Amino acid sequence: MARGIQDPAIQMDIDCQVDLFENGVFYKSLTLDTPAILSGTISTQGYLDFPVDSSVVLSEGKEYTVKVNYPGFETVTATDTKPNTVKIKELSWRSFNGEWPEWFFDTPAYRISLMGETRKGDPLIEITVVIDDPPDTENFYRMGLNHVALSSTYLDRDSRMQYAVYSDPDPPYMKYSYKSKAHRYSGSMKGYTWAPITQWITWELLWSDKSFNGRSHAFKIIAPPPGDGAYYVVSLYSLSYDYYNYMIDRWKYYKVSDDPFSEPIRLHSNTSNGCGIFAMYSVDKDTLQF
Structure with a gap:
């Protein structure tokens, strides 16, 4: 039976690795915000938070992939392309x-x-x-x-x-x-x-x-x-x-x-x-x- 990473039965730790790729090329590893886990509310405690800092610039028209590696689980991947901005005329x-x-x-x-x-x-x-x-x-x-x-x-x-x-x-x-x-x-x-x-x-x-x-x-x-x-x-x-x-x-x-x-x-x-x-x-x- 599959379980989500946020399942309460899973002991949360800091061994989760989140990597970001741009057009298939490694771009940056995201850093776990440990204090956010410890200070969260009842509804958010236990969730792993990987904020994106100001050094990460996502460009329009490029494809981005995020890969999440967590011990005991298969690697989860997802891909999307940042759309071009349609201007207000x-x-x-x-x-x-x-x-x-x-x-x-x-x-x-x-x-x-x-x-x-x-x-x-x-x-x-x-x-x-x-x-x-x-x-x-x-x-x-x-x-x-x-x-x-x-x-x-x-x-x-x-x-x-x-x-x-x-x-x-x-x-x-x-x-x-x-x-x-x-x-x-x-x-x-x-x-x-x-x-x-x-x-x-x-x-x-x-x-x-x-x-x-x-x-x-x-x-x-x-x-x-x-x-x-x-x-x-x-x-x-x-x-x-x-x-x-x-x-x-x-x-x-x-x-x-x-x-x-x-x-x-x-x-x-x-x-x-x-x-x-x-x-x-x-x-x-x-x-x-x-």
Whole structure:
């Protein structure tokens, strides 16, 4: 019977070796972060952590392979290619009063937000992100939105914002945790009491270029107005095939995880001698001033 390296029954030690290869040539051995193992929480203690330091530069268009050697197990390998960055060609916005789609009210960001219950006639902005999708290859995307302000009573100085779309009532997404150095001030609204937080969880949408491959395309998202003295930073992620398909399978799992009669979801994996994911992305950012 196969067991994961993180299986509690396995005595963890420091004999695990992780090597990184670039286009088939040895690049670097990653160093085990022993203090991270000892100081982890109950949910993370025992996991081996091999952080990548600033000397490791991953280049677009190159293939990278990670090999994990652990005593008593077969070598686990996984390979992915860092995608080329698709640039944001145009970025614009318009303000309007409208209604949030129902999907938005299920997001964790809304449930901890200071927004009221109003669903119609809210002041909103529509952000349009235009790209030139590269031809002759499959391309996959994800988008992130940061709210940045010099000061604020209720929001972080740098917080990850939840956005939504009108084009799809049930859009595929991935869960994303964003850690901010600032924190939200305490307060209360909608019957909740707020404590300072430094980590934001958002549902960030995933796109495939199946319907617009090789053509100019405009992503349209809606978000709350940023407020006086604030601006948005839009991040457009170009995802590898493995990254996108793994996240799509996780999204399918989220949708049926509470249904005991649902069919099992087999998560996409690109590893040999194991099950897991080693995936890459590139990102382009632009600032939206108001």
